[in-house]
Amino acid sequence: MQVMSVTGPVEVSDLGVVLPHEHVFADLVREYRGTGLLNDEHLARQELGLLREAGGQTLVDLTLDEIGRDPAALERVARASGVTIIMGCGHYRDPYLNREWFDRHAVDAIAEQMVADIEEGVGQTGVRAGVIGEIGADKWYISAAEERSFRAAARAHLRTGLTISTHAARWPVGLEQLRLLGEEGVDPRRVIVGHADTVPIPDYHLALARQGSYVSFDSIGTGTPYDLRRAVDYVLALVRAGFGAQVLLSHDVFLRGHLRADGGPGYGYLLTDFLPLLIDAGLDRQEAQRLVTANPVAALTGGTHG
Secondary structure, eight states: OEEEETTEEEEGGGOOSEEEEEOSSEEOHHHHGGGGEEOOHHHHHHHHHHHHHHTOOEEEEOOOGGGTOOHHHHHHHHHHHOOEEEEOOSOOOTTTSOHHHHHHSOHHHHHHHHHHHHHTOSTTTOOOOSSEEEEEOSSSSOOHHHHHHHHHHHHHHHHHOOOEEEEOOSSSTHHHHHHHHHHTTOOGGGEEEOOGGGSOOHHHHHHHHHHTOEEEEOOTTSSOHHHHHHHHHHHHHHHHTTOGGGEEEOOOOOSGGGSGGGTSOOSSHIIIIIHHHHHHTTOOHHHHHHHHTHHHHHHHHTOOOO
16 A cells, blocks of 8 residues: 655555654744744755654645645655655635635535645646645634535545545534534544644543544644643543544644754654653553554554554
């Protein structure tokens, strides 16, 4: 079995350690000003080199057009760094969505565009997407434009078989995302609900897992020491409840301040610091390794879990 990377198909056996929710390039200046811009290819190669040194091999880049997706640059840094990069497609979330554009385009037309990114490549670059997302909701509800985006993602998934990865930060909106995707016929086992660790409600994490989706704790190392301790608790709670195969871990690097060059954790922190914390807290070493190898590979390919 293969997955599509920005440099072409890759055998799943070659994916190694996978970070399922990251950004190599991004433009969130409207919210974060200067630190919200990642556009330095030299720096990207340097930071990805540190990921390789830490033992990582594959990174899923979920930057979409509204926040600076750059397929050609992703391809260049993947080749230069030796890191496998899997690129997302679709539309992000409010307030970045062009509501007038969404008003003027039917769900099937939006889905068609996503299918073209997957099957043909983005524009003239020929760089093909290997995952759908991150498709998001900004608040505790899904807006009208966001609903159209989600329905289009669902239809693109049904046509191509690619996994859907969502943005569900701060509020327990992931359950509504699963409900909406389910209306379109999407199996929750093909959905990664993102940013679960930013929602401090363990029962919400359990509810997502019980529905069958992947639960992504993907702000590892980019928050406070308190957030880090809570993330350990969240992971162990799902593992002990029998849902360890549905847990995903990542950093969601999207600001300059998240990079090692700027004093942040970088892309290797999960491997060098967080997995040892899980093991010290009682997680079996092999189980910890599966969280960053078997789990994300299954999530991307539709492999079984549970």
